[in-house]
Amino acid sequence: MIELAAPLALLLLPLPLLVMWLAPAHKRQMPALRLPFFQRYVAAAGVTPAAGAQVVPRTRLQWLLGALCWALLVLALARPEQVSAPIHWQTSARDLILAVDISGSMDENDFAASEEDTLQRLAGVKQVIAEFLDGREGERMALIVFGSQAFVQSPLTEDLDTLQALLARTEVGMAGPHTALGDAIGLAIRQFDASEVEQRLLILLSDGADTGSRMSPINAAEIAADRRVRIVTIAIGDPDGSGENRVDTATLKTIASTTGGAEFLATDQAALKHVYDQIDELAPRKVSDHSYRERRSLAVWPMGLVFLLVALAWAWRNLGLRRRPAA
Numbered sequence: 001m002i003e004l005a006a007p008l009a010l011l012l013l014p015l016p017l018l019v020m021w022l023a024p025a026h027k028r029q030m031p032a033l034r035l036p037f038f039q040r041y042v043a044a045a046g047v048t049p050a051a052g053a054q055v056v057p058r059t060r061l062q063w064l065l066g067a068l069c070w071a072l073l074v075l076a077l078a079r080p081e082q083v084s085a086p087i088h089w090q091t092s093a094r095d096l097i098l099a100v101d102i103s104g105s106m107d108e109n110d111f112a113a114s115e116e117d118t119l120q121r122l123a124g125v126k127q128v129i130a131e132f133l134d135g136r137e138g139e140r141m142a143l144i145v146f147g148s149q150a151f152v153q154s155p156l157t158e159d160l161d162t163l164q165a166l167l168a169r170t171e172v173g174m175a176g177p178h179t180a181l182g183d184a185i186g187l188a189i190r191q192f193d194a195s196e197v198e199q200r201l202l203i204l205l206s207d208g209a210d211t212g213s214r215m216s217p218i219n220a221a222e223i224a225a226d227r228r229v230r231i232v233t234i235a236i237g238d239p240d241g242s243g244e245n246r247v248d249t250a251t252l253k254t255i256a257s258t259t260g261g262a263e264f265l266a267t268d269q270a271a272l273k274h275v276y277d278q279i280d281e282l283a284p285r286k287v288s289d290h291s292y293r294e295r296r297s298l299a300v301w302p303m304g305l306v307f308l309l310v311a312l313a314w315a316w317r318n319l320g321l322r323r324r325p326a327a
Helices: 007-012 015-022 038-045 060-077 121-134 160-167 181-192 216-227 249-258 269-284 302-325
Strands: 002-004 080-083 087-092 094-101 140-146 150-157 199-206 227-236 262-265 287-292 295-297
Touching: 002 007, 002 140, 007 060, 038 227, 060 302, 094 121, 094 150, 094 181, 094 216, 094 262, 121 160, 121 262, 121 269, 140 160, 150 181, 160 181, 181 216, 181 227, 181 249, 199 249, 216 227, 216 249, 227 269, 249 262
Parallel strands: 094 140, 094 199, 199 227, 227 262
Antiparallel strands: 002 080, 080 295, 087 287, 140 150
């Protein structure tokens, strides 16, 4: 399909006619012979004298060539383009960040993989997250790990294979032994600052109470709510535990409610899988449709044809003059 990128340029087509109507024709001075008794010669010849200049007449071929060249130039100014069939694709309109607790308490081997087997908490969480990532194709995700400090393991990306590889290499204690919930939320907010999508979801997995954040988790949640970040909190540990191993479910619930999210308790792999199934129901994934048409300019063709016509006319005129016999 061919389209004109600047169709208004076609309004220039009648411009030569307008110039001919409003502007006088160009006159060329002609050589003349001065004669005495000029009036007698004119009377004897029976002619009427005229001015010593005249408009050079043009042949029909010259008029046709000029009109054709002007039309081709205007067509080139209209920028004709060859447009391909539309190419459609979809992208996710949601950015999602996983914030995973890797403090010392995640080394406990009490995470139920089945009725008989138990796993290290972090190992069990990584298995379920890997399955969750397998169904996120086309979605932008990021990974934050936190202990005594929070770190960006992977920024927002659609390369989920690399994100999975980075998650697989994450070990307990890499970020320190304590739990900094507030810092993890603050770091996620900074990652979302580079996002232009409307739906921003943070999934926060932790098995302990906040013990080392520079900003309290509640204040961080209030800032997240102002930035339109929704937080889903998932408690991994034992709410009835003691010390840093006790999950502060009250704080996690407040974080979630402040941002319009939800709070879940996952004591085993089956429960954690069920939580991930509920996340899409809580915050349905939005999809943006995109289309693209490849455009190739065709303006070079009318411009080239004008050059060819002018060159042929010049060659024909000069060759014709050379072949004309001398008087």
